Amino acid sequence: MFFIDAIDLEGLGNRSYLAGGRRTAVAVDPPRDFDQVLAAAARRGVRISHVVETHVHNDYVTGGPELARVTGAAYLVPAGAHVSFTRIPVADGDTVTIDGGLRLRAVATPGHTPHHTSYVLQEQGAPVAAFTGGSLLIGTVGRPDLVEPRLTEQLARAQHASAHRLAAELPDETPVLPTHGFGSFCSSAQADGNATTIGEEKSANAALTTDADSFVAQLLAELDDIPAYYTYMGPANAAGPAPVDLTPPAVADADEISARLAAGEWVVDLRNRVAFAEGHVAGSFNFEADGKIATYLAWMIPWGRPVTLLAASPEQLADAQRELVRVGIDRPAAAATGSPREWLPEGDRPASFPRSTFAGLAEHGTDGIVVLDVRRDSERAAGHIEGSVHIPVHELHKRLGEVPAGTVWVHCAGGMRAAIAASLLDAIGRDVVAVDDGFDAAETAGLNVVSG
Incomplete structure (x- = not known):
């Protein structure tokens, strides 16, 4: 018997996975805040024996190296990926045993990155799931333009070939479990649905229903803007990210908030947009905690600029911190919770707009x-x-x-x-x-x- 648990990162539009048997499990593309992965393993009563990456990620900071260190798991990374830390290089066709008759087979699927690798979960030798990372997604594929502009067309053609390889080697009933594609900007297009199989993709995915030249032309024509912070994610992951610190930031009073605004720092109000419009600290910016805060704040803030967070509650602040560390915004300079009444100097009135x-x-x-x-x-x-x-x-x-x-x-x-x-x-x-x-x-x- 085996299990597969999906761990959704809704803000970034990604999924990580924990898959295993009765005693041990593998974590696939874990987030930087991997406590959710540990909690899933604890609920299952299993030990994480392996941590695997499908590729060096461009859209979030991985928790892979630290999760492997904390659990003592073997850390598997595609062999061709240039990284600065100790890992077990994985090549096409390599297999590892996860639990009893449960094995993981590496399948080279370049396209999203040059060294992208998918992993097929096998039970007693039969495929039971494919972790496809940024290769074959639900109704589309991972975008090929995040590595190097000169490689984009070459990688787009590789995506087509990789999709066809997966479709040819796996039974139609095999579940396809991608990392990207649930709102992620790493996806070349957004598709409906949360689950798919090889058979469903054969009839619905342009990579499998269109010839290579037509597919590449369409894919390149539809590529959208790339979030600016992606520039920093690949190097951070290749270097090996530092552990996260999710302890509460220093508390800022009204005078400090005013001083940080005057210094040109970003003061970000996490409350919902209705509350912000009705009253806020003049000069602050509204990035709703319930929206895509990690994507849009990281996209827009000058990289490395100090940020002070204003939240309606400690819980809202903690959730935002968690979202932000996933994209390398590690520690807010300061924070405050409550309402504009507490954030403004005595006598000042909140700003508002209709x-x-x-x-x-x-x-x-x-x-x-x-x-x-x-x-x-x-x-x-x-x-x-x-x-x-x-x-x-x-x-x-x-x-x-x-x-x-x-x-x-x-x-x-x-x-x-x-x-x-x-x-x-x-x-x-x-x-x-x-x-x-x-x-x-x-x-x-x-x-x-x-x-x-």
Whole structure:
């Protein structure tokens, strides 16, 4: 008998796995905060004997080396990957025994990275699951443009070949268990569903239903923006990340918060966007703890800039810290919990700005105002409000001077990114209205939505 437990990292759109038998188990692509992996092993009553990486990750800091050290597990990394720490190099066809008749077989599946390796879990020699990392995903594949621009087309062709190899070697009923693809920017496209098999991918995945030339052309045409912090993830993982420290940060009072703002540091309010719009510390930025805080904060903050976190509760603060260490933002400079009442010097009033909907925008009319679209290029190409200004949210902090004069009505696809953008504009004194609505409502409201 075997088990497979999935460990979801919803903020980053990734999954790690723990798979094993009665006594021992393997951890696949563990997160930096691997206590969840240890907890899963404890619930199963098993010892982690092996930790494996499908590739040197570009989107998060791995917990692999430290998990292996803490548990005494063997640490397996693709042989071709250039790393600075001790590990067991894994080559195509290598097998390791996990528990009794349970074995793990390495399958070279280059494409997402040059040395990417998938692992097929076998019970008594029969495949029972494939951990495909950033190779074959649900309905798509991992993007091939994160390593080196000159290698992108070559890696895209390798992705096609790797997908076909997995499809040829594994039975149709084999579950496909990727690391990326649940909202991760490492995925070349987003697909619906949380589970799939080799057979399902044969009929639905373009890598398996399209010839190589057509697949590569389509894949390269659809590649989206790369989060800026990815630049730092690969080197951190190749060097071997340090252990995490999730103890509470130093507490900042109102005077310290003001001083940090005056020094040009980032003060980030983690509360939901409704609460932030109603009242906040002037100059602070709103990255909701319940949104993709790790992705967007790490994408936008100048790397290494001190950050102070403001949270509604200690629990919200702790959750945000956990999200941020996964992308290398290790220790907040300071933090505070509560509300703007505690964060502002005595006598100061909270700043605020209005919120609205696309119906509200249509009723107001677009004459004499700035409609700012902060979605990505690919989203805007599918449809945008005629006459709107376009600056993707991850570029806005560097391009605030390009926003035309006037009251700014800012929107995205659902409200979260618009709230970030509104806070950036509010912090420099612009009059702003945050459109907190789904973009599908724009045309329904009577706004002129055009494509291209």
